[in-house]
Every structure is written in C-alpha cells, then in structure tokens.
Amino acid sequence: MRTRLTLVVAVLALAAPLSAATITGRVFIDANGDAAWQQGEETLSGAFVSDGTALVSTSSEGTYSLDTQSDTLFIVNPTGTWPAAGFWRHIGATTTSADFPLLRQEQKLPFYFLQGTDLHVKREAADLMARYVLLEPPQPPEWGMPEMMNSWKVLVKPEDRPKEKLNDIDIDNLMSVTLRDAGHVAMSTLLVSGCQSSTSRIIRPVTVRVSAKPSATEDP
Numbered sequence: 001m002r003t004r005l006t007l008v009v010a011v012l013a014l015a016a017p018l019s020a021a022t023i024t025g026r027v028f029i030d031a032n033g034d035a036a037w038q039q040g041e042e043t044l045s046g047a048f049v050s051d052g053t054a055l056v057s058t059s060s061e062g063t064y065s066l067d068t069q070s071d072t073l074f075i076v077n078p079t080g081t082w083p084a085a086g087f088w089r090h091i092g093a094t095t096t097s098a099d100f101p102l103l104r105q106e107q108k109l110p111f112y113f114l115q116g117t118d119l120h121v122k123r124e125a126a127d128l129m130a131r132y133v134l135l136e137p138p139q140p141p142e143w144g145m146p147e148m149m150n151s152w153k154v155l156v157k158p159e160d161r162p163k164e165k166l167n168d169i170d171i172d173n174l175m176s177v178t179l180r181d182a183g184h185v186a187m188s189t190l191l192v193s194g195c196q197s198s199t200s201r202i203i204r205p206v207t208v209r210v211s212a213k214p215s216a217t218e219d220p
Contacts, residue, residue: 023098024065027058030101035085048076075100
C-alpha cells in the first residue's frame with residue numbers, strides 16, 4: 001500500500017513545470033533514415049509542434065520556435081507522413097533544440113478513429129487520490145454465465161440483420177480507443193484528414209453506464 005502512495009506523489013512531482021525555455025527545431029523528410037537533417041533533405045512547412053498548451057507551425061524552411069515550460073514536445077505530422085523517430089521529445093533542463101524527422105507514407109483517406117479521454121488529476125487533488133488508492137476495492141456480486149444468458153435481450157433477430165454494409169465508414173481504416181472512468185464509458189468516432197484534423201465527424205456517439213450487474217446484453 002505504501003508503494004502506491006509513493007508512486008502517486010512521485011508522478012505528481014514529475015509533472016511540476018520547468019523553467020521557461022525556448023526550443024527550436026526542424027521538421028523534415030528523413031531520406032536516409034539516420035534521424036538527423038542533412039543539407040538537401042526536404043523540410044516541411046505548416047507542420048504543427050506543441051507542448052500541450054502552445055501550438056506553433058513550421059516556417060517555409062521547416063523550422064519552428066516554441067516558448068515552453070513543459071518537459072515534452074510533440075508533432076502533429078502532416079497528412080502523408082509518419083514520425084521516423086517517435087512523435088514526441090523529452091525536454092530536459094539543458095535542451096534547446098528538438099528536430100522531428102518524418103517518413104513519407106501512403107495514407108488512405110478519410111481516416112477514422114475512436115477517441116476517449118482518461119482522468120487527469122489536479123495537483124490539489126494529490127492527497128485525495130493518494131488516500132483513494134489505499135482503499136480496498138469492494139467485492140462485486142457474482143455474475144456468471146447463467147446470469148448473463150438470462151439477461152440477453154435480442155434487439156434484432158439474426159434473420160432480420162443486414163446482409164450488406166449500410167454505411168460509408170471505411171472499416172479497414174477505423175481505430176478505436178476504450179475509455180474507462182468511474183462508472184461510465186463514453187465513446188465517439190471522429191473523422192480526421194490524415195493526422196491533422198480541421199473538421200470532425202461523430203459517426204456514432206455512445207454513452208454506456210457501467211454496473212457490476214448489467215441488466216441486459218445484446219445477443220452475440
């Protein structure tokens with residue numbers, strides 16, 4: 001139990017803001033795969049670099065400058081590219097520059113993904129969170145296969161189900177993220193253009209109330 005408390009305090013300590021620093025760098029196509037820019041390698045303008053608070057766009061020469069107090073920078077890689085050496089950079093006390101090499105990648109558009117957001121603990125909630133993780137979890141009621149079988153509710157009979165695709169969603173290009181928070185799960189699907197999104201499309205928002213003993217499930 002003491003290990004849990006130490007872990008929570010340590011994570012919050014690591015999240016403390018650093019002194020303000022100006023980080024510069026370049027976004028480029030890494031033609032030779034060495035993750036370092038050389039004269040002649042293509043640079044990319046209009047790529048976004050962020051620390052989670054500030055957001056800047058690269059210049060016509062593919063360079064950027066960002067004032068930050070964060071310990072992390074990341075890139076929103078342009079459509080048709082993929083990070084060659086990771087999409088984020090750790091910013092230490094002596095870090096002054098961070099480049100982002102990219103690779104050309106064929107990307108089928110539109111690109112769909114399912115997004116969920118986890119909880120983030122505020123600094124003032126550290127004591128509450130530390131005490132929470134020390135609590136013994138309650139024992140959920142038994143819910144075995146017989147109870148699940150008895151709870152099934154057939155919404156659409158197998159013979160009445162569609163025999164062909166009835167939407168324009170590119171199933172082969174669909175990514176999902178499961179959101180699990182206290183007592184509920186929220187899911188939504190967004191349409192993005194590559195990895196840079198200027199518009200979004202919610203395909204099917206779903207909110208599910210989670211309990212230890214669900215009242216019904218759909219027939220598989």
